[in-house]
Amino acid sequence: MINRRSHPCIITFIGPVGVGKSTQMRLIKDYLKLKGIRATETFIKSTHVLTYVLSEFLKALGLYEEVSYPEGVTRVYPSREVVRRLFPLWCFLDTLSISVKFFFTVYLPYRLGLTPLIEEGLMMTYFTYGMSFPNFFKTEPKVLPILPSLLGWVISKNHVNVVLDARAEELDRRRSNRNYRQYELVDYVSMQKKWIRRLNSGNTFFMDTTDEPALRVHKNIVTALEKHIFSGN
Numbered sequence: 001m002i003n004r005r006s007h008p009c010i011i012t013f014i015g016p017v018g019v020g021k022s023t024q025m026r027l028i029k030d031y032l033k034l035k036g037i038r039a040t041e042t043f044i045k046s047t048h049v050l051t052y053v054l055s056e057f058l059k060a061l062g063l064y065e066e067v068s069y070p071e072g073v074t075r076v077y078p079s080r081e082v083v084r085r086l087f088p089l090w091c092f093l094d095t096l097s098i099s100v101k102f103f104f105t106v107y108l109p110y111r112l113g114l115t116p117l118i119e120e121g122l123m124m125t126y127f128t129y130g131m132s133f134p135n136f137f138k139t140e141p142k143v144l145p146i147l148p149s150l151l152g153w154v155i156s157k158n159h160v161n162v163v164l165d166a167r168a169e170e171l172d173r174r175r176s177n178r179n180y181r182q183y184e185l186v187d188y189v190s191m192q193k194k195w196i197r198r199l200n201s202g203n204t205f206f207m208d209t210t211d212e213p214a215l216r217v218h219k220n221i222v223t224a225l226e227k228h229i230f231s232g233n
Contacts (some may be wrong), residue, residue, distance in 0.1 A: 048097035
């Protein structure tokens, strides 16, 4: 069973928008608290502070474009041509932002004995620069310089990836009840699903949450954590 001597560890929750990552992170945090294990939550993927500021600055300058998709969704992006030209700067700013955020929300809490709970995580940063940007902004596939080192550090620790998925129609239904990101592009979600299905950086637990109530998903996650992290195996 989970006990105080078992921590710290690192738990990353991965999956499409609407699959229930935030809900499960909150439930796991509460569960660990009952077991006497302190946990902290964070989100790491891409377009963090400095890159977000650059993105908003470009749009404020009028360097943006509205893109309409067959799903009836219209998105406002920084101009793809401008992003391609500024891509080295964009990557540098995101590398810096991710590094600082990782240090304060993952590395430091872990060293202080807390269990970081990460939504999305560094593997999804790889997805952004290896698939998402190349497909939607026509950039070259890119690996941010510090990513392999940070990911290698995580893999070397007591960690598990909790990969959640659900059928497309189920994700659509769940997102309709959200206040944020109610609509996701079909092509984007499809790419994301293909990417996460081949993840296996150490301990990785996959679960299809379609038609599964949140509490049953939570119990399955707890079982996986006890097996992969806290059992001592």
